[in-house]
Amino acid sequence: MRILQLHCDSIEYTPTKKEIKSAEEIENPQTQRLEEVVVAFVAIEDGDDSSVAQNAISQIKNSMEKIGCKKLLLYPYAHLSSNLAKPFVAIALLKEMEDGASDLEVSHSPFGWTKSYNLKVKGHPLAESSKVVTKDSTDSKDTELTSEALKGESKIRSYWKIMSPDGVMSNITDFDFSNYKKLEILAKYESAKVRHVDEPPPHVALMKKMAIADYEPASDSGNLRFFPNGRLIKSLIECYVTDRVKEYGGNEVETPIMYDSEHPSMVSYFNRFPARQYNIDSDGKKLFLRFAACFGQFLMANQFQLSHKNLPYRLYELTRYSFRREQSGELVGLRRLRAFTMPDCHAFCKDLEQAADEIKVRFDLSQSVLHELGIDKSDYEMAIRFTEDYYNENKSSIEELVKKHNKPVLVEMWTEKFFYFVLKWEFNFIDSTGKASALSTDQIDVENAERYGIEFVDENNTAQHPIILHNSPSGAIERIIYVLLEKAAKDIKEGRKPQYSLWLAPTQVRVIPLKEEFNDFCESLVDKISSNDIRVDIDDRNESIGKRIREAEKEWIRYILVIGDKEANSENLSIRDRKTGDVRELSFDDFLDEINKQTKDKPFTGLNLPKYLSKRPQLMV
Template identity: 50%
Template sequence: MQLLLIHSDYIEYEVKKSTPVAEKIEESFKSGRLDEALTAFIAVEKADESATDEVISKAIAEIKGVAAQVKAENIMVYPYAHLSSDLSSPKVAVSVLKAVEKELSGEFNVKRAPFGWYKAFKISCKGHPLSELSRSIVPDEAVPGSETSSCLASVKEEVVSEALKAESTAKSYWHVLTPDGTLHDATSFDFTGHENLQKFVNYEISKQRAVERAPPHVELMRRLEIADYEPGSDSGNMRYYPKGRLIKSLLEGYVLDESYKVGAMEVETPLMYDMEHPTLKKYLDRFPARQYSIESDKRNMFLRFAACFGQFLMNHDMTISYKNLPMKMIEMTRYSFRKEQRGELVGLRRLRAFTMPDMHSLCTDMEQAVAQFDSQYNMCIGLLDKVGIKVDDFEVAIRFTRDFYNENRDFITNLAKTVDKPVLVEMWDTRFFYFVLKFEFNFVDALAKASALSTVQIDVENAERYDINYIDTDGTAKRPVILHCSPSGAIERCIYGLLEKEAMKAENGGVPILPLWLSPTQVRVIPISDKHMDFALQVAEQLDCRVDIDDREDTVGKKVREAGREWVPYVVVVGDKEVETGNINVTVRSESQPNKPKKVEMTAEELNARVQSEIEGMPYKGLCLAKMLSKRPKFI
């Protein structure tokens, strides 16, 4: 069970629409309000089904304890499925919520919001140190990281690679490398001015990957109708609404375009492989990831966690000359699968099914591999910058063996000089994995959790393992050195990073916004009344971008506020003055401050020119929803 406890001035709700699992309710249950209340937002999880009495008892103890601390006499029990991606059955959830309500009613004034209904609610959080608390309740018999399912007659033992086991026991030496080439002990480094790096170092050394509460992007991905949990699938498999699919598609296209520019050839390979294939079996034990395993025609199969297998098997069958090297191939893997542990799954930060651009480069030798590594390092910096994640937004981790560092000290120092800031170093005495050098650009979110974006690795094993050769200048067959590169990291992680970045920006008094080329609506035109609709249509027709028109029967103020809640970059309100002069007043979100919108008068042609200059050179797709807002369904 997941609990979010908010001490509030008031909480009120009103049901709007039932879902297929809605409980039957009386008319009086369709709205409710409590003043001076402790609101308990509750998500009942699958693991709770085997020990409901225990979970109920623990939840009541937690709620009572907090109520005593904040001196609350009123409690609102509020079902809130969005706290978890691994929900119980509706029947169990309702029974647990009713039991919590009943047990608390003896000591408190308790109201319960109905289960399975879309509800509008308002809450005013008091804002003191105890006013926002989260709790995770796990039955004593539940095993952390285990999966349960009443539909399975038997559960296979999880496949864990030898590399993953080695990672948990490997001796790491942690340092901070400064651009002057000095290696500092990470535990004693002065992080003044580099507080984000300190959060990242603490995260990496502690290896505390599980999350205790949902990070800000989870609420944003739903409110902006980008993505949501899919209760009909396995945890960590998401659904993407039209706006999310548009953003993903644009990001995928951009990463592929940038890869084409450096000579990568796009390929496509299978999602499923034979676990007993001799070459693949050996590779599985060298890759630090948990696999999804399935059975097909009495053969043990696994779902790919990267595009390495398919591309390396393809390389094995190719005829390759030294003239072809460095040779690059890329696949946009929709999807790759990794059996991430349950407590680590949250929103778009860590998933079990994700879209990964996976590029591999075959190089003649280590000298060429190091040169390519440097080139791809810089390519990744430039690519993320265009996505909207700048050098100041991420922290760099560089991981290598001690021998490789001693032989390439100047090169590694130059990686820190390129970003012009200290970077985290993890060094090993022994090579545990297939690579000798690796970097990652890591985004640190509002909860101080880090997630890797771009990465490149120098692989010294797999050319031998997959029997990959190239013909050298003397006519002999030689093994290439292989680079693994994900130019952006998982596409979902880019969206996560952008949302978290803007959430932190808003927290610090800024106005959140997506890059214009990624904004589902780039310009919104709002006619003041029906008589201004023709002019609104004329304005929209002059704009070569994703423009929509808010033709709904709402007040102009509400339409403007909703455009703000959707982070629409340019908002045009047209009335009598605009019709008369032909000019338009444009609210420019990127130049606005909270409660201080920046308005600029211009022509439609000038607005179009401004938009085109901002999105020049970036991928473009048309609107993903109806142009008229009145024609659009609500997804959430």
């Protein structure tokens, strides 16, 4: 950071025009005049951080004390350096310096504007000085860039409670958890931050063994690859969630995966929520990979002409991918990734009342989607967080959500609004190692409509900012697969057969010819079955019948048809049902019915592997 400090009789400056896109918004670009003031021209350089800003402001304050001046103007002045920091960093640090001098009469001239100015510098020896403050010259115990938002977060004050379905709140220490063990884990996990695990989560081995997904060493950590089985499962889940959101009223859109971090909306957002994101330098443009679908949808909604009659209006996108550069130590299998697929549905509502109605609809949608994916209420615990003010004014609508869940929920009450939302709920899956992971979530956002300039015209023909809800009905798709695999691992551990929901099974029916001479018969049988939208394959390998059945079992294939003389000459099919382990006789049509009943209302896609096992490479053991 470079500073030119001048003790002036007076300064007069006039903002004339914005120099960069991310220039600070100002109310009135009028001429400002200050008298008996220290003007600090400041250039914030690449690499400067919070510690540099603190150091700089304390040096300025020191010298001001010497000359006995109480008035400070921070004047962002790019021309002192050729190695400037990114604007959003600069704005944050400037703000931090201003806050650090709140005991003085302090102000700053607008950032990012061309200004004309006129100043009269005093004639005493200490009137002019320059300073260079760098990280090296600063005691750098805090090397991370700490913005106001991050510092604010550590200062957040909140109270943890448990709310029963009847709306009664109790302290965590008073609540009887004996019937709610998982809620107790969540409560301890969140509030006391108690975590101890000494084994890797079992889904990591399963995702490889079942040839679903694996780490890709040639990429960055947390960027997985999905094998044909995994792609098929993921694709079906993606389709299903999208279908359900569209049915609810979401309009699917597609937006870019990278954004300009110097775009004004981003600057303001980053200033509030500095992210760990992937950055890309492209021809001098500072791009970042999106970490949510919010930007794309908000920037799009900004262009829409909205009337109160259009609301609630719902936009939806399934991001493949969202990127978050999570700390390397936090990445695990399919639970926590750096690149993940996230359904994200925003509802623009005209006021808090409409938002409270809308959030109920989405709450039901989320529970229903999870249920159909194979995740029941008993598998997750609900947490709800809100500001004290929101609670006092909307008590009954909060209680209604808790009542819908019909189990006690973890409550976090914030004394102030720290984030952009006033309420947030989420469903947390607790795995066998006691780790909590959020699945579905919804938020009531009262800030971003203004930040992104989203407006609707109300009944009185006045422009207003809508309230925005942020719902992911399922949470990340990878995380859904993680939950399904963790549940399967639990089944294995407790002696039950793990299984896929039939609509998600990579192979639904396997046909095994007893001898080569039945291959033709099997071929036509398989064609007949697959023409009814069923994923069926043929194990034509030269292996014993026992071995081929065993391998089908290991792949969790629900139905096995062994074809020999008896079957080739029979009207009926002999079906080995893995669920029971028995062999049943069924007519072809009854068999189709049985399958269709289980896959009804679910998306279908064809077999994603070679039809013949003899043509299939082994991907994983």
